[in-house]
Amino acid sequence: xxxxxxxxxxxxxxxxxxxxxxxxxxxxxxxxxxxxxxxxxxxxxxxxxxxxxxxxxxxxxxxxxxxxxxxxxxxxxxxxxxxxxxxxxxxxxxxxxxxxxxxxxxxxxxxxxxxxxx
Numbered sequence: 001x002x003x004x005x006x007x008x009x010x011x012x013x014x015x016x017x018x019x020x021x022x023x024x025x026x027x028x029x030x031x032x033x034x035x036x037x038x039x040x041x042x043x044x045x046x047x048x049x050x051x052x053x054x055x056x057x058x059x060x061x062x063x064x065x066x067x068x069x070x071x072x073x074x075x076x077x078x079x080x081x082x083x084x085x086x087x088x089x090x091x092x093x094x095x096x097x098x099x100x101x102x103x104x105x106x107x108x109x110x111x112x113x114x115x116x117x118x
Contacts, residue, residue: 026066040063042054
């Protein structure tokens with residue numbers, strides 16, 4: 001298990017990503033217990049909405065610290081695209097903006113002019 005101690009999944013810096021066999025989970029740094037088993041392809045904290053976004057089986061959705069979906073919103077990966085080869089959104093530069101949810105991806109068919117004209 002690889003503890004990604006600087007990949008915080010909350011504003012209180014209590015939860016971080018772990019990586020096991022290419023899948024991400026959630027570790028509580030205070031208790032050193034696994035909160036969500038490593039089953040996700042990606043995990044990202046979205047500071048604007050104070051939510052954790054996960055990608056699994058080709059879909060993005062919001063989860064709680066235990067890995068459970070918290071809403072019915074489900075976004076298919078095929079409806080999104082990377083807008084930068086380094087997988088970093090030019091608008092937020094990896095900091096987590098509302099448009100890319102910190103993943104560096106945006107919905108296909110959108111207007112991306114604002115991303116490149118900051």
